[in-house]
Amino acid sequence: MLTIYNTLTRQKQEFKPLKKNKAGLYTCGPTVYNYAHIGNLRTYVFEDILKRSLLFLGYKVKHVMNITDVGHLTSDADTGEDKMEKGAKREGKTAWDIARFYTEAFEHDIAELNILPPDIYCRATDYIKEQINLIKKLEKKSFTYITSDGVYFDTAKFPDYGKMANLKNQELKAGARVDMGDKKSPNDFALWKFSHPLLASPSGRGRKPEPTRQMEWESPWGVGFPGWHIECSAMSVKFLGQPFDIHCGGIDHIPVHHTNEIAQSEATTGKPLANYWIHGEYLLTGNDKMAKSGDNFLTISTLKEKGFDPLAYRFFLLQTHYRKQLNFSWEALEAAQNGYKHLLDAVANCHPNHGSLQGVAQRSPVKMGGIDKNNDAKISQKFTSILEDDLNLPEALALVWDAIKTKTISQKTLFEFDKVLGLGLAEAIKSQSSPLPDAVAVLLAQRNEARARRDFKASDELRAQIEALGFEVKDTTQNTQVTKR
Numbered sequence: 001m002l003t004i005y006n007t008l009t010r011q012k013q014e015f016k017p018l019k020k021n022k023a024g025l026y027t028c029g030p031t032v033y034n035y036a037h038i039g040n041l042r043t044y045v046f047e048d049i050l051k052r053s054l055l056f057l058g059y060k061v062k063h064v065m066n067i068t069d070v071g072h073l074t075s076d077a078d079t080g081e082d083k084m085e086k087g088a089k090r091e092g093k094t095a096w097d098i099a100r101f102y103t104e105a106f107e108h109d110i111a112e113l114n115i116l117p118p119d120i121y122c123r124a125t126d127y128i129k130e131q132i133n134l135i136k137k138l139e140k141k142s143f144t145y146i147t148s149d150g151v152y153f154d155t156a157k158f159p160d161y162g163k164m165a166n167l168k169n170q171e172l173k174a175g176a177r178v179d180m181g182d183k184k185s186p187n188d189f190a191l192w193k194f195s196h197p198l199l200a201s202p203s204g205r206g207r208k209p210e211p212t213r214q215m216e217w218e219s220p221w222g223v224g225f226p227g228w229h230i231e232c233s234a235m236s237v238k239f240l241g242q243p244f245d246i247h248c249g250g251i252d253h254i255p256v257h258h259t260n261e262i263a264q265s266e267a268t269t270g271k272p273l274a275n276y277w278i279h280g281e282y283l284l285t286g287n288d289k290m291a292k293s294g295d296n297f298l299t300i301s302t303l304k305e306k307g308f309d310p311l312a313y314r315f316f317l318l319q320t321h322y323r324k325q326l327n328f329s330w331e332a333l334e335a336a337q338n339g340y341k342h343l344l345d346a347v348a349n350c351h352p353n354h355g356s357l358q359g360v361a362q363r364s365p366v367k368m369g370g371i372d373k374n375n376d377a378k379i380s381q382k383f384t385s386i387l388e389d390d391l392n393l394p395e396a397l398a399l400v401w402d403a404i405k406t407k408t409i410s411q412k413t414l415f416e417f418d419k420v421l422g423l424g425l426a427e428a429i430k431s432q433s434s435p436l437p438d439a440v441a442v443l444l445a446q447r448n449e450a451r452a453r454r455d456f457k458a459s460d461e462l463r464a465q466i467e468a469l470g471f472e473v474k475d476t477t478q479n480t481q482v483t484k485r
């Protein structure tokens with residue numbers, strides 16, 4: 001039974017999917033105007049752990065992730081420049097080229113971190129029609145009003161506004177500087193922005209005297225582009241229905257982006273948007289959260305340039321629970337990289353299998369004797385229950401270390417666990433050592449059996465056959481080592 005912390009209810013809750021053994025998962029994706037920094041990537045690693053855990057526990061997962069390629073302004077509160085257009089100016093390319101380039105860069109980054117790609121990637125610009133339709137529904141239900149620069153959601157008409165952030169309306173952005181424009185309340189947010197501010201006559205809405213934007217579309221309200229939040233409401237429901245099971249994102253999305261997604265989706269249908277909202281904590285450098293502006297903008301490429309394996313960064317992240325803040329430092333990453341290497345070495349030295357398959361060696365040197373199958377099973381049960389308790393990865397790693405040290409776990413079981421950890425254990429070990437060919441492994445297993453029943457004649461014959469295949473056999477007091485000559 002999986003229990004997970006639901007931001008909506010502020011407690012750990014048993015996960016009850018809408019459909020038995022299935023989980024619909026929506027995770028807010030990147031705004032593709034620049035590289036993802038390693039703070040952003042912490043969120044995607046946490047979501048990957050959640051998804052891998054669901055798969056490990058037997059759920060069929062449908063995972064949808066958006067790509068924000070329009071509408072996200074430099075301020076989350078609908079003011080400032082569109083990040084895409086800003087990126088285009090910075091690099092002297094079109095906004096479309098910028099989107100394509102950084103989408104590919106993102107896909108590359110998550111592959112380096114061994115993050116499973118979503119089943120569906122959806123670009124905001126591919127679903128403008130769905131977003132316009134959703135705004136039309138909100139307009140019909142009188143949740144909208146029009147200002148000189150766009151169509152806005154009227155939060156005063158939605159009494160539950162801000163329920164997940166657990167703040168009263170007036171407190172929601174307390175202390176934040178909000179450029180009100182013609183908005184009625186600081187919490188109101190843009191559903192559609194005009195390319196050019198409203199001209200005097202209603203028929204002139206959105207008409208532009210000169211080109212001001214590269215990305216814009218016709219709409220019933222005027223030429224313009226969708227607000228940032230509406231894309232997630234439109235696309236999540238299109239692919240997963242409403243309500244769906246799990247909506248994820250970084251903790252910074254709670255007060256604005258996710259609060260606004262909930263408001264517009266629930267105002268449209270009266271149904272919840274998602275039943276579980278799960279959020280990952282910040283990565284900090286010093287006392288600051290990592291941001292794209294400033295000195296602490298670190299990417300996967302920065303880590304690689306400094307000699308770090310992206311999977312060592314993943315290992316670094318797994319050592320802290322997803323709901324705890326994590327401080328990044330080069331020293332801490334170096335310690336994690338050493339720990340990761342140590343883990344790979346330790347796994348390479350574990351017995352390949354448990355007792356029942358004793359002797360069928362997969363790699364060299366081969367050790368005699370297998371791991372107690374019951375012990376292996378007990379550790380697997382423990383691993384599962386640790387995962388089921390709000391994805392307690394630090395404890396799962398501690399269990400793995402303990403089992404390796406006490407030699408009570410097989411590689412086979414470790415590779416099963418790695419379906420959740422995603423540390424590439426099997427691949428790393430394969431590349432460290434070349435496995436024995438099947439023919440040699442079978443002969444070796446037969447020889448081990450012969451030696452166990454003290455049939456030394458058969459044992460010697462089998463040794464000769466192995467040697468004829470180009471391998472050397474060496475018996476020590478603890479094990480038999482087979483190496484290529």
Ligand SMILES: [Zn+2]
Pocket residue numbers: 027028029232257261
């Ligand atoms: Zn979103």
